[in-house]
Amino acid sequence: xxxxxxxxxxxxxxxxxxxxxxxxxxxxxxxxxxxxxxxxxxxxxxxxxxxxxxxxxxxxxxxxxxxxxxxxxxxxxxxxxxxxxxxxxxxxxxxxxxxxxxxxxxxxxxxxxxxxxxxxxxxxxxxxxxxxxxxxxxxxxxxxxxxxxxxxxxxxxxxxxxxxxxxxxxxxxxxxxxxxxxxxxxxxxxxxxxxxxxxxxxxxxxxxxxxxxxxxxxxxxxxxxxxxxxxxxxxxxxxxx
Numbered sequence: 001x002x003x004x005x006x007x008x009x010x011x012x013x014x015x016x017x018x019x020x021x022x023x024x025x026x027x028x029x030x031x032x033x034x035x036x037x038x039x040x041x042x043x044x045x046x047x048x049x050x051x052x053x054x055x056x057x058x059x060x061x062x063x064x065x066x067x068x069x070x071x072x073x074x075x076x077x078x079x080x081x082x083x084x085x086x087x088x089x090x091x092x093x094x095x096x097x098x099x100x101x102x103x104x105x106x107x108x109x110x111x112x113x114x115x116x117x118x119x120x121x122x123x124x125x126x127x128x129x130x131x132x133x134x135x136x137x138x139x140x141x142x143x144x145x146x147x148x149x150x151x152x153x154x155x156x157x158x159x160x161x162x163x164x165x166x167x168x169x170x171x172x173x174x175x176x177x178x179x180x181x182x183x184x185x186x187x188x189x190x191x192x193x194x195x196x197x198x199x200x201x202x203x204x205x206x207x208x209x210x211x212x213x214x215x216x217x218x219x220x221x222x223x224x225x226x227x228x229x230x231x232x233x234x235x236x237x238x239x240x241x
Contacts, residue, residue, distance in 0.1 A: 004194055008183070028146075032181045036218070040125075063125065071134070072086055072137065074124050078124075086101075110144065110150070119151060120151070123153050123154075156171055186216075191206060
């Protein structure tokens with residue numbers, strides 16, 4: 001069941017096209033948004049495994065909201081993967097130092113991607129959990145992608161799930177320079193195909209699973225996994241809903 005990839009073919013095709021355009025020197029940022037459990041991270045993982053990305057470097061940066069998380073944490077992961085370092089801002093005016101830092105990171109990424117045989121793909125997961133410095137750096141880099149061989153794919157929860165108004169505001173600004181790819185819930189046909197392929201013995205429960213999960217892939221997977229062990233669990237869940 002974990003290997004099934006259902007209902008996101010069009011979105012995956014869009015991402016593959018974005019990488020193809022980056023290969024031709026027209027880089028771009030894509031912002032994938034949606035509610036928790038909707039499959040944002042899974043979509044990017046599927047992109048990274050796509051045959052069309054063979055030979056591409058895919059550098060991941062995963063955001064973390066826990067205490068003690070350093071500034072620029074997702075970017076530190078990306079740069080570490082690429083063999084680069086994030087230098088400490090120079091002394092002096094804080095805003096000027098940050099600008100010089102952002103420009104230095106951007107120029108290094110552009111140079112690295114320009115010298116590579118295939119485009120560079122940067123995946124920033126859970127951008128809604130990023131610190132403000134990381135989001136400002138993303139905004140800066142995104143505005144320098146037009147003539148680059150870099151594709152950045154960022155995932156974020158929908159705005160009504162954001163804990164911080166500042167984060168929501170920054171993501172709204174970033175979205176202006178991005179191709180926005182919102183993910184909706186799966187339809188009944190998608191859930192039917194999911195269960196037909198992954199749990200054919202439970203196809204009589206398709207409508208119940210769809211109703212109970214409301215098309216959220218996370219809940220579909222959990223219900224199907226539970227129903228494979230005990231089919232009555234779906235009926236119990238529906239009766240409690």
